[in-house]
Amino acid sequence: MDLTDKRILVVGAGVSGQAVCKFLITKQAKVTLTDTRSREQIGQVTEELSKLGVTLILEKYPQVQKDQFDLLVMSPGVPLTVLPVVQAKEAGITIIGELELAYRFAKAPIVAITGTNGKTTTTSLIGQLFRDANFKTLVAGNIGLPLISEIENYTAEDIVVAEVSSFQLETTKKFAPRVAVILNVTPDHLDRHGSMEEYIKAKSMIYMHQSTSDYLVLNYDDPTLRELAKDCPSQVIFFSRRHILDKGCFVQDNQIVVNGDGGFEKVTEINSLRIPGAHNLENALAATAAAYAMGVSATNIANTLRDFTGVAHRLELVTTINGVDYVNDSKGTNPDAAIKALESYDVPIILIAGGKNKGVSFTDFAKKIKERVRVLITLGVHGYQIEEAAREQGFSQIYAVENYTQAVKLARQHAKPGEVVLLSPACTSWDMFRNFEERGDLFKKLVLGMQEKE
Known part of the structure; x- marks a missing residue:
């Protein structure tokens, strides 16, 4: 892909858009970056980009006309309904995203992971599997580091493990990972995509x-994913927590096993996993299948599975105070993720939930709350929707608060030894925070601050 002197409009000045601009400048492209935010809102990086030669159009999007640009590169956070995209389509200008751009310059084989829930944990685990097997490994993508910023530093002998979102995938044209992983599909981002x-x-x-x-x-x-296999051009490897498969990766006699081209192999006992919950068993099965497809031995896979303790903000044990476990699951940004978190514990739960809803129903979440939760604490712009759904299920031990200081304080007052205080919001953080990490970090800070006062 020759970008020399190509006129390229980058839409969205977030982390991804900034990385794209820096990359394009190294390829001698003529780069324009646009965002509806102001220079002050974006920060000092605008000065750095200006010095590199990037033209900035801020606070409003430019009109895009035929022959004005050769290419549009979209940031994943920007919907494809914005005016520059509509105009570019009408003008016949190619539109891609950062993921597609990175793929065009990739030399290393890519293992890509998507799914509604479990992406970050599985991506981190797969990355660790390859590192432990002595591959030079890049872990990037939706997990935090833009793929484009490091992709050219990895050769055909290395491995790239990429977490990819639906927002990134919808702007791909040729993207074809060596191994693709789809963990699950449940309602999410319907405010962006419009329908399941x-x-x-x-x-x-x-x-x-x-x-x-x-x-x-x-x-x-997942019946939906089973159907997808019928139209797939590549070799399908199924994984299952519930079924014995003729071929694939599954659980048999409380062991993770693989039945593939190399025959039947036992990997490790499921009790040896250090990440809690049935959903994390599924993540481990998916990771095992991906690594096995790339030639990692069952022995190496077993060693990594036994050592892996998970990722921050995903069922992360913050501390234990007076016999109560405080768990940060800030990454539980939709009801299905929060349901999986609730299912990970067999003791009474004090649940902190709420934030900004993404256009999905809380009914199933409320049913699980009634089943597993002793006290529900709600907050955020759509916390009241969770409260309403819970009351419809006959659950009444609910307290609405205004902020996280109040939530943690109230949780402590209600929690009894042997119980779990769980932050699993079932919503995005965008009403009160920049991202789920900031939300989780505040929760951890408040909990640890409370411990210091003991």
Whole structure:
């Protein structure tokens, strides 16, 4: 992909857009960056980009006319309904995202992971599997580090492990990872995609351009994903927590096993996993299948699975105070993720939930609250929706608060030894925080501050 002197409009000045601009400048492209935010809102990085030669159009998007740009590169946070995209489509200008751009310059094989829930944990685990198997490994993408910023530093002998979102996948044209993994698909981001059909279509782009020499790892226990296998151009490897498979990665006699081209192999006992919950068993199965497809031995996989303790903000044990475990699951940004968190514990739970809803129902979440939660503490712009859903299920031990200081204080007052105080919001953080990390960090700070006063 020759970008020399190409006129490129980058839409969105977030972390991804900034990384794209810096990369394009190294390729001698003529780069324009646009964002509806002001220079002050974006910060000092605008000065750095200006010095590199990037033209900035801020506070409003430019009109895009035919022959004005050769390419548009979208940041994943910007919907494809914005005016520059509509105009670019009408003008016949190619539109791609940062993921597609990075793929065009990738030399290393890519293992890409998507799904509604479990992406970050599984991506981190797969990255660790390859590192422990002595591969030079890049872990990037939706997990925090833009792929474009490091992609050229890895060769055909290395491995790139990428967490990819539906927002990133919907702007791909040729993206074809060596191994694609889809963990699960449940309602999420419907405010952006409009329907489940469109959401599934975006997720499906992870394998749409694969060849017969590539692999697609799918959750056999998810009927939607089982259907996707019928139209897949690559080799499907199923994983299952509930079924014994003729071929694939599954649980048998309380062990993770693989039945593949190399025959039947035992990997490790499921009790040896250090990440809690049935959903994390599924993540481990998916990671095992992906690593096995790339030639990592069962012995190496077992060693990593026994050592891996998870990621921050995902069922992260902050501390134990007076016999009460305080757990940070700030990354539980939708009801399905929060349901999985609730299912990970067999003791009474004091649940802190709420934030900004993404256009999904809280009914199933409320049913699980009634089943597993003793006290519910709600907050955030759509916390009242969780409260209403819970009351409809006959659950009444609910307290609405205004902020996290109040939430943690109230949780402590209600929690009894042997119970869990769980932050699993079932919502995004965008009403009160910049991201789920900031939300989780505040929760941890408040909990640890409370411990210091003991």
